[in-house]
Amino acid sequence: MTFNLPPQMPLPFHAASLYAAQALAASTGPWPGVKEYRDQTFGAQSWESFDVFAPEDAGEGLDVLIxxxxxxxxxxxxxxxxxxxxxVTAQSCLFVTPNYRLAPAHRYPVFIADAVTAIVEIRARIAQYGGNPDRVFLSGHSAGGHLASQIALRPDLCEKYGLEKDALKGCLPISAILDLRSDNAPAGSLEARVYEMVLQDPSQDWEASPLAWLENLHMPMDFTWGAQDSERVRESNEAARAFLEGQHNEGQHNTVHFHTEDTNHFGTHLSLVDSCHRWYRGLETMRKETA
Known part of the structure; x- marks a missing residue:
């Protein structure tokens, strides 16, 4: 199929554009054994849509990955x-990909609210596709990993936007940006874009960082990032590892896993075109541990 997507601002560098082209090309489908429900809407606004992918022989009560x-x-x-x-569907699991509004037109925390709203609406409707609304897992890549992590670690925000604390069974962020703070970010840098385009106010940089909320962890999490990932991603994930492993040593036993892949920021996601990739085993393990 050919995607008819609304235009967006240019991506900031060539590697990002190449990633986008490769991801779109790999996502056209169809795939044997996979049923597709594209562009499912849950509201009048253009962003209020999601895609659902289900195993062809889907029954009822399947786990769901958003x-x-x-x-x-x-x-x-x-x-x-x-x-x-x-x-994902090879595990007899539904795979759901929602949209959310983007900066700079919509700044933090609007896209957090959008993502939570999407999750609420997906849970309300997922049974019609064979899914179990009480067995929902959350993941995302890069900025999407940041959103997923923030949602997993901010039950107060979730409840504010209509998602109860225990609605999600686990979170698997990929190359997530866990710390938005940057001192003296050079003009035009990706770090500067956070202050120039993403946050409503520079003072929100720590509040908007999942690293600030790790003490709230109340579900299993599986962190993945690349050995050649961006410095900000590597350092913030290593900081999360140090904090959470310290908590574990102090007797707090949330199930948390950490994985470093031998690839870069975009490779951590694009490598998942391989259905036998280690990451899918991590998802399967989390599902079994929470069953």
Missing amino acids: FLHGGGWTNGYKEWSGFMAPG
Whole structure:
């Protein structure tokens, strides 16, 4: 199929544009054994839509994985992630990719609210596709990993936007940006874009960082990032590992896993075109541990 996507601002560098092209090309489908329900709407606004991918022989009461696309909060489409459908549905699990509004037109925390709203609406409707609304897992790549992590660690925000604390069974962020703070970010840098385009106010940089809320962890999490990932991603995920492993040593036993892949920021996502990738085993393990 050919995607007819609304225009967005140019991506900031060539590697991002190449990633977007590769992700779209890999997400066109169809795939053997996968049923597609594209562009399902739950409201009148253009962003209020999601795609559902189900195993062809789907019964009822299946686990659900909701995946939030990346794009630095300023770019991205749900269509960037469809290529994961074969790997997820092979586990007799539904795969759902929603949209959310983007910066700079919509700044933090609007896209958090949008993502939570999408999750609420998906849970309300997922049974018609064979899914179990009480067995929902959350993931995302890059900025989408940031949103997923923030949602997992901010039950107060979730409840504010209508999602109860225990609605999600686990979270699996990929190359998530966990710390938005940056001192003296050079003009035009990706770090500067956070202050120039993403946050409503620079003072929100720590509040908007999942790293600030790790003490709220109340569900299993599986963090993945690349050995050649961006410095900000590597350092913030390592900081999360140090904090959460310290908590575990102190007797707090939330199930948390950490994985470093031998690839870069975009490879951590694009490598999931391989349905046998390690990441899918991590999803399967989390589902079994929470059953």
